[in-house]
Amino acid sequence: MSTSSTEILQGRPRRSGLLLACVLAGCVLLLSAQAPGAVKGHRSLLQSWILSASAPVSQLVSAVSREFWGLADRTAETFTARDENVRLKRELARSNQELFQLRARIAEEDRLKLLLSAGAALPAVRMAAPVLLIESRAGGQSALIGAGSSSGVVPGSPIAVPEGLVGRLVTVGATVSRAQLLLDASAAAGARIVRTGELGVIRGDGRGGLRLNNVATTSRVAAGDEIESAGIDGIYPRGVPIGRVAGVERGPMFLEIRVVPAAPFSRLTDVLVLEPSPALAGPGGGQGSGGP
């Protein structure tokens, strides 16, 4: 039997039990100090220091990982190149047809844009940043982004991909930031059903899906309807796609609407950091934990 095993069997458990009690008590004290209602700012500061300190390692490993997986993907693609070529040619032909139809609509769209321009709040992109890590645990969904205060990023900045909204930055280090994804069980955003114009609150369900809440049972929302950000929460800009309605069920007061996210959360590699809402630009903005 090894020395450490003998130690445990001959009285060390008391010492290690004491150490465990101390570590657990330390964790509880640390958690209590950060709990909502306690002094704000400390947790973000400590977290941003840790993020800044670990940035070189995380960025280096992430770069190696990208190279490795990129090489693996490229190798795999050589075997599927012929089929891919045929598929792309078909897609190109279909896209050309759509382009022809879309050109005809542009004139009409321009006229509509002029009408809407007064209320438009198109999102301004600050920069593109790589996703270093995505973690999901117990309903919490977060991502580490390779951008920080050194590139002018501030807490509360929304992040998105061309397909749709992804989340927002909550803790900003010098070169690395932590983002809360829209899928997080505590995340929420103001949303609008594009077809009907009705407003609601979109929430992550912590299981990879979204739910649109606070939509009245009289709504004409149907499966397949597009959902976009409403710009009413002071965090996210208006008009960014969020997802598509997957199913509608009738609740006691409101409809229970399941939404499939537009952004490919499982395959995120890069995100666009958007300019924060003017509501967050003031001192202390963007320090909150949840949604609106």
Added chain:
Amino acid sequence: MKFGRVALVLAAATALQFFVGGSRHRGAWPIDAFLIATAIVARGGNASRAILAGGALGFLEDAFAQELLGMNAFAKAALGYVFAILSVRVVFGGAWAVGASLAAASIVNDVIVALLSLLILRAPLVLFSPESLWTAAATGVTGGLLEASRVFPWRDWWERRRLRRLR
């Protein structure tokens, strides 16, 4: 396990977490490298080191992924202690047993974090999500494979292979 090795295991777990988590294939095999590292340290039987390693790795995980620091540290320190006690006191071995206990530990870790989030942040209680179960399965299988490769008689196998070639 010596401190140098413990440090090496912790560094490797952090690197592995970023290596897998930074790729777009992260969902295919989402292992909890921090939990596996805690179990490796605990395998040595020294409960104090297992608690400290679990606490440190959990703290790091909190910094990267959680809203509050201390939730994963709490869970992983406790799991490190349990692993160390199990590895010494229970007649416990084999890749299947290690894999099953790691998978169970991954779920327990999730439950502890979910309960702490509920108590402190009033966050919705999300338990046994498909992602969480898949992570537990991947972590368990990876831990089982590591244990199997650890106890596999590589030297004998290599010798037999060499002799077979000579014949």
